Each structure stands twice: as C-alpha cells, then as structure tokens.
Amino acid sequence: EFNDRVDQVAKGLIALGLKKGDRIGIYSPNKAEWTVLQFAASRADLILVNVNPAFQQNELKYCLQKVGIKTLVMAERFKSSDYIKIVKDVIPELEYAKNPLDLGNVASFPDLKNIVLIGDSEVKGMLNFKDLEKIYTQTDAEELYHRERAINFEDATNI
DSSP states (O other): OHHHHHHHHHHHHHHTTOOTTOEEEEESSSOHHHHHHHHHHHHTTOEEEEEOTTOOHHHHHHHHHHHTEEEEEEESEETTEEHHHHHHHHOGGGGGOSBTTBOOOOTTOTTOOEEEEESSOOOTTOEEHHHHTTSOOHHHHHHHHHHHHHOOTTSOOBO
16 A cells, blocks of 8 residues: 555656656655655655754745755644744745646745645645645656656665
8 A cells, every 4th residue: 555655646746747856845744644755756756855844934945945846745734833824924926826736936936836735724825645646647657657767776865
C-alpha cells in the first residue's frame, strides 16, 4: 500500500507540471505524508526542500525567495503556528487564485506555482494532498517511468 501511494503521489507531482530538478518545499512537522512525499519526489527526480516548521512569515518568505520552491506542501498547523494564516499573509495572491493547480503570477515568488495542504480543510488556492493521488493521467505515469530510468545516483534529492 505504501509503494502504491508513493507511486500515485509521484505521478501527481508530475501532473502539477514539475520538471526534473524542480524544488518542492515541505513546511510541516513529521507526518506520514512527509515520508510519502520524500519517496515520491525522489522517484520523480525532484528535490525536496525541508522548511523549518518553526518558521514564521519572514523566515518562510526568505526561504521561498532564496530556494526557488515551485510547489509548497504544508501542514495546517504546528503547535501554536497557524500555517494557513502564515501562508496567506506571505502570499496574498492566494485569495485570488482561480486554479489550485496553478497560482498564476505570485509577485514575490515567481517560481511558486502550487500549494498543497496536508489535511482535509478546503482552502482557496490550495490543493489537498489526497488530491495528488488522483490528478495524474496516463501521460504522467509514462513520464514517471522515463524519469525513474534516467535518474543519476549523484542527482540531488533533498536539501
């Protein structure tokens, strides 16, 4: 079951438009989805960026600008930190996003294209993690097959 879930999430990441070497941020305390994402990102030849779960607005903003994260996967909250509020404060364009698969032009973070929420809350502009397991097509599955065969053991997978 774990391998099937990793496979589906890897295909979902490709369906989001992520290319080889693109960076995915994980802004969350330890969760099962973190492990699934780590393996899925590696299989899709993407780079997982660990965002400190203690980061507040300024640190998150700096990280998103510095690292060039294309997809941010995040928890709803951690301890007293409301991640949804933090992200909405840092990315006001989220309120106007018409398509959670593509945020459009985010002025402060031109690389950022999607936000994926770990949890069941429905938040405008965000995709839910469980949706990653459903959005892929046969084309995405074929792309994953080709990427896995071309991965070089020296390629970065986590920073």
